[in-house]
Amino acid sequence: MNRLQMLLGTIGLFVGTMLYLIDRPSDKTYFVYNNNSISLYNTIPSPFSFIGNNFPTFIHVFSFILITAGFIPCHKRGYFMVCLFWFFVNSSFELGQKFKIISLKIIPDCFTGIPFLENTENYFRLGTFDFIDLVSIVFGTVIAYFVLLATSKGVT
DSSP states (O other): OOHHHHHHHHHHHHHHHHHHHHHSOGGGOTTTTTOGGGOOTTTSOOSOGGGGTTHHHHHHHHHHHHHHHHHSOOOHHHHHHHHHHHHHHHHHHHHHHHTHHHHHHHSOGGGTTSTTGGGHHHHHHHOOOOHHHHHHHHHHHHHHHHHHHHHOSSOO
């Protein structure tokens, strides 16, 4: 287990969470919409400025790669596979917003009522595809791979 990788990934998720609390209206944020009191939107100046729109896609793939790789004892090839997996997952969700009709047809009915999964339909129905988000996913994946290499313990 690589605690540094897991810590960096967790810090990334924390920063991403702060972005949603500071930079997004509560009615547009899944984990805030039922509890408007934790939203800081329009109460403090946003430190994220123009990167706030696409930063979540970058930080999501970056953080989940680091956390996953931190849990799994692997080498360069394993790091590459973890990066490829999360790249595929994040890209699929982004492309799913572009191809809403297909995405909505493949969501299982059993997701209804399950926390987090219950929002899947709204994610695709109301979400908007952004090519820059795909670019952010690529950057997050590549940077995460280099961070994994830099924080690895004697990996060959």
